[in-house]
Amino acid sequence: MCQLLGMNCNVPTDICFSFEGFHVRGGLTDHHRDGWGIAFFEGPGCRVFLDSKATIESPVAELVRRYPIRSKNVIAHIRKATQGVIALENCHPFQRELWGRYWIFAHNGNLEGFEPPVDGFLPVGQTDSERAFCLIMSQLRDRFPQGHPGNEALFRALGEISCAVAAHGLFNFLLSNGEVLFAHCSNNLHYLVRKAPFGPAHLIDQDLSMDFSQVAQADDQVAVIASFPLTDNEPWTAMPPGQLLMFREGEPVAALQCRRR
Amino acid sequence: MCQLLGMNCNVPTDICFSFEGFHVRGGLTDHHRDGWGIAFFEGPGCRVFLDSKATIESPVAELVRRYPIRSKNVIAHIRKATQGVIALENCHPFQRELWGRYWIFAHNGNLEGFEPPVDGFLPVGQTDSERAFCLIMSQLRDRFPQGHPGNEALFRALGEISCAVAAHGLFNFLLSNGEVLFAHCSNNLHYLVRKAPFGPAHLIDQDLSMDFSQVAQADDQVAVIASFPLTDNEPWTAMPPGQLLMFREGEPVAALQCRRR
Numbered sequence: 001m002c003q004l005l006g007m008n009c010n011v012p013t014d015i016c017f018s019f020e021g022f023h024v025r026g027g028l029t030d031h032h033r034d035g036w037g038i039a040f041f042e043g044p045g046c047r048v049f050l051d052s053k054a055t056i057e058s059p060v061a062e063l064v065r066r067y068p069i070r071s072k073n074v075i076a077h078i079r080k081a082t083q084g085v086i087a088l089e090n091c092h093p094f095q096r097e098l099w100g101r102y103w104i105f106a107h108n109g110n111l112e113g114f115e116p117p118v119d120g121f122l123p124v125g126q127t128d129s130e131r132a133f134c135l136i137m138s139q140l141r142d143r144f145p146q147g148h149p150g151n152e153a154l155f156r157a158l159g160e161i162s163c164a165v166a167a168h169g170l171f172n173f174l175l176s177n178g179e180v181l182f183a184h185c186s187n188n189l190h191y192l193v194r195k196a197p198f199g200p201a202h203l204i205d206q207d208l209s210m211d212f213s214q215v216a217q218a219d220d221q222v223a224v225i226a227s228f229p230l231t232d233n234e235p236w237t238a239m240p241p242g243q244l245l246m247f248r249e250g251e252p253v254a255a256l257q258c259r260r261r
Numbered sequence: 262m263c264q265l266l267g268m269n270c271n272v273p274t275d276i277c278f279s280f281e282g283f284h285v286r287g288g289l290t291d292h293h294r295d296g297w298g299i300a301f302f303e304g305p306g307c308r309v310f311l312d313s314k315a316t317i318e319s320p321v322a323e324l325v326r327r328y329p330i331r332s333k334n335v336i337a338h339i340r341k342a343t344q345g346v347i348a349l350e351n352c353h354p355f356q357r358e359l360w361g362r363y364w365i366f367a368h369n370g371n372l373e374g375f376e377p378p379v380d381g382f383l384p385v386g387q388t389d390s391e392r393a394f395c396l397i398m399s400q401l402r403d404r405f406p407q408g409h410p411g412n413e414a415l416f417r418a419l420g421e422i423s424c425a426v427a428a429h430g431l432f433n434f435l436l437s438n439g440e441v442l443f444a445h446c447s448n449n450l451h452y453l454v455r456k457a458p459f460g461p462a463h464l465i466d467q468d469l470s471m472d473f474s475q476v477a478q479a480d481d482q483v484a485v486i487a488s489f490p491l492t493d494n495e496p497w498t499a500m501p502p503g504q505l506l507m508f509r510e511g512e513p514v515a516a517l518q519c520r521r522r
Contacts, residue, residue: 042313044385045349050308059328067320088306097357100383120381122361124305 002092002108003032004189005076006174006225008181008247012042012070013222017210019064019076021203021230026055026078029205035091036061038076039104040069041178046102050091073176077106082128089125093174094133096121098140099147101177105133108227109170109186129173132165136175151180155246155254158182162244163258174225181247183225185239191225192236193251201231221250263353263369264293265450266337267435267486269442269508273303273331274483278471280325280337282464282491287316287339290466296352297322299337300365301330302439307363311352334437338367343389350386354435355394357382359402360409362438366394369488370431370447390434393426397436412441416507416515419443423505424519435486442508444486446500452486453497454512462492482511 005022007015019038026036033054040047047069051058055078077092084090092106098121107129114128120141121134139161140154148154158175162184165171170186183189194201196219198212216222225247229236239245242258266283268276280299287297294315301308308330312319316339338353345351353367359382368390375389381402382395400422401415409415419436423445426432431447444450455462457480459473477483486508490497500506503519 042349045311045313045352047311047349048309050306052303052306059324063320063324088303088308091306095356097383097385100385102385122358124358124361124363 002080003078004106004108004172004174004225004227006176006181006183007074007222008176008250009072009220009222010249011217011220012072013220014068014070015074016065016068017201018224018230020208021205022076022078022226023055023061023065024205028056032078032080034079034081034086035088036076036078037091037093038064038074039093039095040071041073041104041176042069042071044101044178046095046104046178048093048095048104050088052086052088052091073178073181075104075106075174075176075181082110084126087125090127092129094130096133096137098137101148103137103175103177105136105173105175107132108172108188111165111168111171114165114168132171132173135165136161151246151248152254155182155256159244159256163242166242166258172227179248181225182244183239183247184244186241188227189225189239190227190229190236191223191239191245191252192229192234193221193223195221195250200233202233204230204232223247223250223252263341264339265367265369265433265435265486265488267442267444268335268483269437269511270333270481270483271510272478272481273333274481275329275331276335277326277329278462279485279491281469282466283337283339283487284316284322284326285466287322289317293339293341295340295342295347296349297337297339298352298354298367299325299335300354300356301332302334302365302437303330303332305362305439307356307365307439309354309356309365311349313347313349313352334439334442336365336367336435336437336442343371345387348386351388353390355391357394357398359398362409364398364436364438366397366434366436368393369433369449372426372430372432375426375429393432393434396426397422412507412509413515416443416517420505420517424503427503427519433488440509442486443505444500444508445505447502449488450486450500451488451490451497452484452500452506452513453490453495454482454484456482456511461494463494465491465493484508484511484513
């Protein structure tokens, strides 16, 4: 199993504080050492930093810790290999282009015997995760051949696709097109919205605190999504199994629930 | 106009020496300050580092200088904006997936009034360069719907597409799928093959030398491709206008020439 971290904001924000707690799960406070990655949207552009080393030993992670990149949508992943060798091509997040936008995807879980027919979007590596991402991209393209259908229609379609894929196993994922961020929970996914009145936050994985009332502006709104809570003094919400959320401008704006099987 | 740098090798090699000379062209020895990027293939995987800062001020360039990533195919680009704003989405190299492989592209030149119809591969930014890359990807996919046709057929198809695009202006480009590297010259592109017997190399842009006889193995073979020679004591070959080369395992293995118009 892997560790997911996502951030969706109403103003470009750096993820340094959350990443400080998250990155030590890649080999120190947790045993996920099989590579990692983080993607930052900056407007329509996107940059993805990947490394097949453990985050705690990665020079690229060191760069991300020291270089505060401001972004409205971030997705990060620390890998514990289940399917696919330990290699760069199997590090999340994965990136594809659809409708003239970049899409970024990271997955925690395991999809057993999941070999869907894919057309147009093909996996480069060997993971179930990249296969699932390619299936999502193919199905969205096929359902909306005219281009991006708007967020509501996109969300409904993604809900149907997610529920179908989740029938194959554990499918916690984060997906973003740079405007909205989607989070689907099979078993472990938690989120938090930071907004005024801001207060102090204290990390679980390191003894480090940040008083957001000193750094945030009154209108700032930031949603942080993670496999497990990153702080021990803030009100994290556990997503129920089968839930898909759409985050926009720093808060959840829509929810769907897969039917129980 | 921009600066291109490519490397194609028979064993994974770091590009640190060449990058040492190249990166100072991003704001110091040359005036290209509008962003930069570098892509490293590692097996089928690929990582792309992008920054909209000048290379000489970029923390990401500092990482690339200090972290010797070994790769058989590298493409780097320093941008001097002609079309498109200074922003991450317009930084080269660009990446897409086709036939289950990543493809990396960077362009130097300017294509006037180049607005081809594209289908399936759409640009995210506003550059002529990304439009040309999307056209190449679309046309390759359409010509070979069954998948990768083999390097020879791929090379012939790319020759036809390149000549057609080059009719719109200056079209120096580097393109790689992680196995082979293609270089097309409109006006400025030079290459060099380093192989035994190895000797010393001295950079043009910095007073820095490297004696490759001390670091290279007998069978190593490395092709370096750049807009302008990077060293002043090695036999660089100027590509003639209209030439497309295919590099494989550290040497040019095939050449095509556009007909003069």
